[in-house]
Amino acid sequence: xxxxxxIGELGLLRKIFSEINIPQAVxxxxxLLKDYGIEVxxxxxxxxxxxxxxxxxxxxxxxxxxxxxxxxxxxxSLELKADLLIIDEKKGREVAKSFNLMFTGIGGVxxxxxxxxxxxxxxxxxxxxxxxxxxxxxxxxxxxxxxxAGEEL
Numbered sequence: 306x307x308x309x310x311x312i313g314e315l316g317l318l319r320k321i322f323s324e325i326n327i328p329q330a331v332x333x334x335x336x337l338l339k340d341y342g343i344e345v346x347x348x349x350x351x352x353x354x355x356x357x358x359x360x361x362x363x364x365x366x367x368x369x370x371x372x373x374x375x376x377x378x379x380x381x382s383l384e385l386k387a388d389l390l391i392i393d394e395k396k397g398r399e400v401a402k403s404f405n406l407m408f409t410g411i412g413g414v415x416x417x418x419x420x421x422x423x424x425x426x427x428x429x430x431x432x433x434x435x436x437x438x439x440x441x442x443x444x445x446x447x448x449x450x451x452x453x454a455g456e457e458l
Contacts, residue, residue, distance in 0.1 A: 328377030
């Protein structure tokens with residue numbers, strides 16, 4: 306989410322998903338962006354629900370191996386039996402996979418947006434996320450995402 310917020314495109318998520326649940330830790334990350342002057346529409350978005358996972362035992366176990374945002378996101382996904390978890394960190398994706406959670410990253414979100422006709426081109430968004438948003442994406446990952454979107458590097 307922060308990658309899209311960094312480039313002022315958080316609204317893309319609304320066009321793809323009817324509702325998004327985010328944990329407190331991710332909400333706090335977005336608050337920091339607002340402090341840096343980045344427009345974050347989350348503060349008035351009724352389609353974004355901020356929740357805290359309630360199972361402290363699994364959350365504490367996850368926090369031993371992941372940062373707060375990823376740990377809370379996985380714990381919340383498990384509790385809510387979420388249809389899809391949006392997570393980009395490699396370690397977090399490995400943990401999500403171990404729990405049999407369905408997940409995607411920013412690339413998958415953009416591919417879905419293109420398939421739904423919300424955006425015309427994935428490449429433009431990836432370039433903006435990498436340059437304006439400060440989001441690291443390897444050339445290999447970039448190429449894989451663009452191929453999946455039917456685009457070229």
